[in-house]
Amino acid sequence: MEPTLKINLKETSAGQNYQVVEFHGDFDKAGHTDVRPELDKIVKEFVLADLIFDFADLKFINSESIGYLMEIHAHLVKIGKALKIVGANEHVKEVLQTIGIAEVIPMYNDLNSYLNK
Amino acid sequence: MKSLITKFIAAYVIFSGLLFGIIYFFKFENSLWIFALALFVFVTAIIFLFIIRPIRAVLYQMQLVLGGKKFKKIYTKRVDEVGILAHFFNQVMEGFKEVASDIKDRKRILDELTVATELQKQLFPAEIPSFDDLNVTVKNRPATELGGDSYDFVETKDRIYFYVGDVTGHGTTAALIMSMVNAMIDTFAGLLNSAYEIIVNTNKDLRKHIKTSMYMTLVMLCWDKNAKKMTYVGAGHEHILVYRKATGQIDDIVSGGTALGMVEDVSATTKEQEIVTGKGDIVVLYSDGITEAKNTSGELYGIERLKKALAEYGSQYSSSGVCHHISQDLAAFVGDESQIDDMTLMAIEKK
Numbered sequence A: 001m002e003p004t005l006k007i008n009l010k011e012t013s014a015g016q017n018y019q020v021v022e023f024h025g026d027f028d029k030a031g032h033t034d035v036r037p038e039l040d041k042i043v044k045e046f047v048l049a050d051l052i053f054d055f056a057d058l059k060f061i062n063s064e065s066i067g068y069l070m071e072i073h074a075h076l077v078k079i080g081k082a083l084k085i086v087g088a089n090e091h092v093k094e095v096l097q098t099i100g101i102a103e104v105i106p107m108y109n110d111l112n113s114y115l116n117k
Numbered sequence B: 001m002k003s004l005i006t007k008f009i010a011a012y013v014i015f016s017g018l019l020f021g022i023i024y025f026f027k028f029e030n031s032l033w034i035f036a037l038a039l040f041v042f043v044t045a046i047i048f049l050f051i052i053r054p055i056r057a058v059l060y061q062m063q064l065v066l067g068g069k070k071f072k073k074i075y076t077k078r079v080d081e082v083g084i085l086a087h088f089f090n091q092v093m094e095g096f097k098e099v100a101s102d103i104k105d106r107k108r109i110l111d112e113l114t115v116a117t118e119l120q121k122q123l124f125p126a127e128i129p130s131f132d133d134l135n136v137t138v139k140n141r142p143a144t145e146l147g148g149d150s151y152d153f154v155e156t157k158d159r160i161y162f163y164v165g166d167v168t169g170h171g172t173t174a175a176l177i178m179s180m181v182n183a184m185i186d187t188f189a190g191l192l193n194s195a196y197e198i199i200v201n202t203n204k205d206l207r208k209h210i211k212t213s214m215y216m217t218l219v220m221l222c223w224d225k226n227a228k229k230m231t232y233v234g235a236g237h238e239h240i241l242v243y244r245k246a247t248g249q250i251d252d253i254v255s256g257g258t259a260l261g262m263v264e265d266v267s268a269t270t271k272e273q274e275i276v277t278g279k280g281d282i283v284v285l286y287s288d289g290i291t292e293a294k295n296t297s298g299e300l301y302g303i304e305r306l307k308k309a310l311a312e313y314g315s316q317y318s319s320s321g322v323c324h325h326i327s328q329d330l331a332a333f334v335g336d337e338s339q340i341d342d343m344t345l346m347a348i349e350k351k
Helices: A029-045 A063-078 A090-099 A111-115 B004-026 B031-066 B081-123 B172-191 B195-209 B302-314 B319-334
Strands: A005-009 A018-027 A050-061 A082-086 B134-141 B149-155 B159-167 B216-224 B229-235 B240-243 B250-253 B272-275 B282-286 B343-350
Touching: A005 A029, A018 A029, A029 A063, A050 A063, A050 A090, A050 A111, A063 A082, A063 A090, A082 A111, B004 B031, B031 B081, B081 B172, B134 B149, B134 B319, B149 B172, B149 B343, B159 B172, B159 B282, B159 B343, B172 B195, B172 B216, B195 B216, B195 B229, B216 B282, B240 B302, B250 B302, B282 B302, B282 B319, B302 B319, B319 B343
Parallel strands: A018 A050, A050 A082
Antiparallel strands: A005 A018, B134 B343, B149 B159, B159 B216, B216 B229, B229 B272, B240 B250, B240 B282, B282 B343
């Protein structure tokens, strides 16, 4: 069966202090189950400064998945690193803003906006 | 593994050879009869000792099981057919014991879940109170036995607070958080003088008690009984919809704020603002289980359908009719698709 959500860890170049993870699909309960082991591993092994979640191809996000984002955010903050979100579509952005995530996790329109911050 | 037949044949050959040797050596008369009798006794003894007795031991334990009596494990070092039978019996009975224990555990968990479901039901208002200036109706449908949606009305001397909340996910954890928040709001409503203070203090306390992946979105309305004024405070919840009786229009208000339990202090992001209400206006609060309900094609019910339904039914019915008909509209949209999230719909009509 085709997974609801797929992630793609983009390669980093020398001197880059951030790493991008692309999300493709729906971040609902099934999507959460699909990516959690891989994402947990990425977060655990993360050594750079900023972990960027690229939501440009993310169609849907539910409250449980937002809870998981908060868990990742809290873990990264604890080890002196940060989670950033880029490229969320209008629907996902509205959900994240409604809950107040934008107050906790910085959001950018795209990767360039993050790089030019 | 040496089978029982192999052992039996080997013993038979050895014994027959021995017997022939004895008869030949002592030159017995009628040796054929002696041989036949000795062989018969030997075969019978072998069959009894090595086959019938152990099988009877296994059968006896089986009879105890079938009779519902206490049975014993069969201890044997044999690895032949009888040994296999005994091991098979032991393993089957071990499996039965585990299944019986699982069934007992499952029954205990189900009993506890039933108690928890009943307790949670008791946390919701048993009946909707009647208020001088407002008509209120609520519909709540959890997705599982224990839901994460919450609603309540808390009346103090000067104010009435109404709220709808939604804890991340549903199930036991969500239900516990929901109960905790209900108790906090109930306490703070009696001690503090505004929805703003209640939300800020509830968040502060909740943050200490829940893990980082859990939070609760909530929207609270406050009706000032003296000033006849309605205000709202959002904590990262869904929009507030207001049906305007005079114009038939829907006002879509972003509730704002930050979900409870997410950060330590929400005092800066929380605001209490007024909703001006006229006679017949209906304010609707809901949880995302309504707008995120999907039909069989995977389409979401969405806020636009909800607004359309509110505009249609708001012009024809009071708060209870609006709740009823929106629920019907939602059920027709969802069709046979199963409910995946808790749903709560509250309608407050200005008399």
